[in-house]
Amino acid sequence: MSARRWARDLAQGVRFAFAGGREGWVRALLTAVGVGLGVALLLLTTAIPNALAVRHDREMARSDDLVVDARIPPAADTxxxxxxxxxxxxxxxxxxxxxxxxxxxxxxxxxxxxxxxxxxxxxxxxxxxxxxxxxxxxxxxxxxxxxxxxxxxxxxxxxxxxxxxxxxxxxxxxxxxxxxxxDRFGFSGSPSEPMDPVLLLLVLVVFVVLLMPVAVFIAAAVRFGGERRDRRLAALRLVGADGRTTRRIAAGEALAGAALGLVFGAVFFLIGREVAGGVEVYRVSVFPSYLNPSPLLALLVAVAVPAAAVLVTLLALRGVVIEPLGVVRAAKPARRRLWWRLLLPLAGLVMLYPMVGKGRGNGEFNQYLVVGGVVLLLVGVTALLPWVVEAVVARLGAGTVSWQLAVRRLQLSSGTAARMVNGIAVAVAGAIALQMLFAGVDDDYTRDTGHDLTRAQMQVDVVRTVPLESAAEKLRRTEGVRAAYAYAEGMTGDRRTEPGATTWVTAGDCAALREVATLPSCRDGDVFAVSGVEYDTDTPKLAVPGRTLYLDPSYESGPKRATVAWRVPRDLKEARPRTWLTGSERGGFLVTWGALPAGAGAALYQEVYLALDPSAHDAQERVRNTAAALHPMTSTMTWAATERSGRFASLRTGLFAGAVCVLALIGASLLVSQLEQLRERRKLLSSLVAFGTRRRTLSLSVLWQTAVPIALGLLLASVVGLTLGAVLLKMTATPVRVDWTSVLSMTGIGAAVVLVVTLLSLPPLLRLMRPDGLRTE
Structure with missing residues (x-):
């Protein structure tokens, strides 16, 4: 077959798409909108690496942290x-x-x-x-x-x-x-540490899971208007075209819709690019100028989408007999075979199996095997779903009139019904697997801070130039504060420089010191020694009455700064450690305000720990305002029970942001697909209404036609998602456990998207259910 003939037939199909009257234009526009939505999201996705790179470059360009341990002297350029x-x-x-x-x-x-x-x-x-x-x-x-x-x-x-x-x-x-x-802004230090294998695995899986539904929707969009296209192909056979020619002409029509979809996609992308500049998703925002897709990736999208449209159309027609008097698709089709559909997910499992048990310490995950294995497992959903839908609807029996109408329609066109829900099934399967993986490794990237949130919820770091007692009193009087514990903290050692033994010194009033240790008795002027705390072996050596110690000793060679000397009192008391506000035990010396030597304030750090009234509105904001009024450089910290790795949290945030975009695409594409299905069945709906069928019955039948494939798709997605999630957890050497809350929430979100789309399609459905829809020319 010559390339010239291929080009001629494809061009003929393009011409039919745009010169075939109103029906041709409507079909081309619907295809273009469906493809365009997918192309826009693909372009936005290809722009994400550039956006992240620009954000990183901007952050580095304004960095003001010293990378080397060197003091720059004041100068005209500092x-x-x-x-x-x-x-x-x-x-x-x-x-x-x-x-x-x-x-x-x-x-x-x-x-x-x-x-x-x-x-x-x-x-x-x-x-x-x-x-x-x-x-x-x-x-x-x-x-x-x-x-x-x-x-x-x-x-x-x-x-x-x-x-x-x-x-x-x-x-x-x-x-x-x-x-x-x-003397300059900008980071010029050593490169950042490499990403550990588990986080790299998460990045790869996130991108595959977010892009697969887009590819599935594009493949479904190029097949809009299949029944009307079949009638046009039969007319071509009637005027003398052979079967191969008609298939190539059909591919040309799909190519026209895909090419127009590229234009629509570029427009949607430019609109979305501008909208993205004013939107913040999970605390992530960008400027429109950040979203510039890589030219190579954009070119790949521009070539791959039309090529996929031609290929998908040819594959869809490979088992269809196009005759001059009709298309032999209206007859009962041959049953779909299961064996080859099972090969796809099995091949995916085979690709992932060599990396099972590697975890974080046994080498890198092979990126190509990870991507290939996950893609094959998710593609397996699209291959298995048509078989599952066909097998189930063939066994559905009698019921109400709406149920029978829906079941018969599904039995005649189970493939079309499966194509509508393929994308959402793939998205849910991938989301379930990712949720399992994130939940499984969450403990590895989350640490317990140890803070006792029942006793304090905020910490205020007071600068040394502000008197600590007055600062604590102002914070204590702030609306919403129940208690304030003020401490001056630092280190003490046996020498001014390079001490051989060191321990903590904690100063405060008696009430505050009782939060640190169990005191026998306390009055202003007392000093206590707290021994027996893990990792504190020097306190018994230093707690010798009459011994001279030095606050804030220097570890630099030579006396680079003045330290404060103080003498351990003769009446030193012993105290037993207890769990402090920070969740750990504090050893060393506890000193009341009256026992502090002169000048000790300059050698100690000042902290105030606050207990807030949970019923007080804006208590945290009022504390921050009070702290800022003390001194502009007074810093505050709100305590939390756990602390999560920054990279892990950023990756999870990126997943949620991407999932929002994919769900928006799913909803828009499903709505377009639903409207296209209703448009093709306009005369059938009008005929049923003309014969007296109630609109309520027809509306329920449309709902059943959507609900049955969706239920089957979500069930299959749950099985595949759980399987993929278990394999990914095995790869990271993490115990397999199912987060059923996430599974149910993901399936619920998928079902909710379909329900919203169905409700939005009801007004057009009611307009189509009119007897005048039988008019024709």
Whole structure:
């Protein structure tokens, strides 16, 4: 067969698609919309790596952390930067105080001049929040006058909350690690550590699971309008075309719809790109300029989609006999064979089997085997579902009129029904497997902080220039605070520099010290020694009455800083350790305020631990406001029972964000497919209404036609998803356990999407159920 004849027949099909009257145009448009939605999501997906790279580059370009342990002296080209981050609700506000030390001091990206003391430049999202009523408490915390906005080059996302404010006397806080002096912005240290194998496995599986439903929907979209196309193909046979020619012409029609779908997809992508700039999904936002797909990947999509349209059409028609007087598809088709459909998931399991038990410590997972195995297992869903639907609906019996209409329709076109739900079945199967994998390895990336949340819920780090007792009193009077425990903490050793023995010193009033240890009695001026705590072997050596110790000893060679000497009192008391607010035992010396030597405050860190009233609204925000009023560099921390790995949390967030996009595509594509099915059956519906069939009966029949394949698809998806999840857990050497809550929630979400689509298709269905639909020309 010559390439010229192929080209001629495909071109003939393209012409029929666009010159075949209203029906041809409607079919081409429906195909184009379905394909376009998939292409848009593919383009957005291919743009994700670039968006992540740009976000990372922007973060590195504005970095102000010192990478090497070297002090830069003040100069004309240096600036002192202090971190003054804060939280508002569950969102982090990135804050920096800037104090230029010369005319050539470097500006951070996105800022054209340094704000003066009492001024700040903010991100557009933060400005909008500060101007809104919901940001009233945050505005109290950031009273500086807004004199400008941070440009796009200084932000990692359109919804990021960030500000730069003017600072003064920041250099005095460099020794406390609260500020740093730099001569440039930007990270220039060693490359980041490689991703561990389990996280890499999660990345690979996430991308496969998110992209597979898109590919399935594109393959289904190019087959819209199959019954009307069959009548046109029969007409072609009647005028002399052979069977192969008609198939190539049909492929040309699909090619036309796919090509138009590429145009639609590009338009949808550009629209979605702009919309993405104003949307934040799971605290992740981007600028539209970030979403630039790789030219090579975009070219691959542009070539693969039309080629897939031609291939899918030829495969779909391979078992169809097209005759001049009709298509022999209306007769009872041959039963589908099961054996080859089982080969796909079995081949996927064979590809994944060599990596079972490798876990994190036994080498890398083979990326090609992982991708290939997961793809084959998920493709197995699309291969098995038509057989399952056909086998089940063939055995469905009598029932109500609506049930019989639905069952008969499914028995005649079980393949069409399966194609409609293939995408959602693949998405649910992949989601179940991923949820099992995430739940299984969650403990490996989550650690218990040990904080006793029944006794304290917040921690305030008070700068040394603020008197601790007055700070604690102000925090104690804050609305929503039940109790405040103030401590001055630090290390003490037997020498000023390079001590041989060290232990903790914790200073506070008697009430606060009783939270640290069990005291025999306590009054101001007492000092206690707490021994017997794990990992603290030096306290018995140092707790010798009359011995001179040194607060905040230096580990640098030579006396680089002044330390404070103090003498262990003669009346030193013993105390028994107890679990502290932080969830661990604290050994060393407990010192009441009256026993602290002069100047000790400069050698100790000041902390206030707060117990909040759970019924007090905005208690955390009010504490943060009080802390900011004490000093701009006072930091607060809200305690949590657990702490999760940043990479793991980011990956899970990315999965949820991608799942939202895929679910939106699933819903839109299902709606288009449902409308196309109703359009093809317009005359049939009109005939039934003309013969007296109630609209309620027809509506229920449409619901049953959707519900039965969906139920079967979700059941098959659950089986495949559980199998894939178990294999992935075995690969990571994690005990297999089923998170039934996640399984039920994933299947429930899939069913909810279909229910919404069905409800949205009811108004067009009611319009089609009119006797005048029998009119024809």
């Amino acid at each position: 600036v002192v930067v202090a971190h003054v981050d804060t939280d508002f609700g569950d969102r982090t506000v990135r804050g920096r105080a800037l104090e230029p030390e010369g005319p050539r001091a470097p500006l951070p990206p996105g800022v054209d001049r340094f704000p003066a003391v009492g001024e700040m430049v903010v991100s557009p999202a933060l400005k909008e929040l500060l101007d809104a009523d919901s940001g009233k408490l945050l505005r109290e915390r950031l009273p500086d006058r807004v004199v400008g906005t941070i440009g796009e080059s200084g932000l990692i996302g359109s919804a990021e909350l960030a500000f730069y404010r003017g600072g003064e006397d920041l250099a005095s806080y460099i020794d406390d690690a609260r500020a740093t002096r730099i």
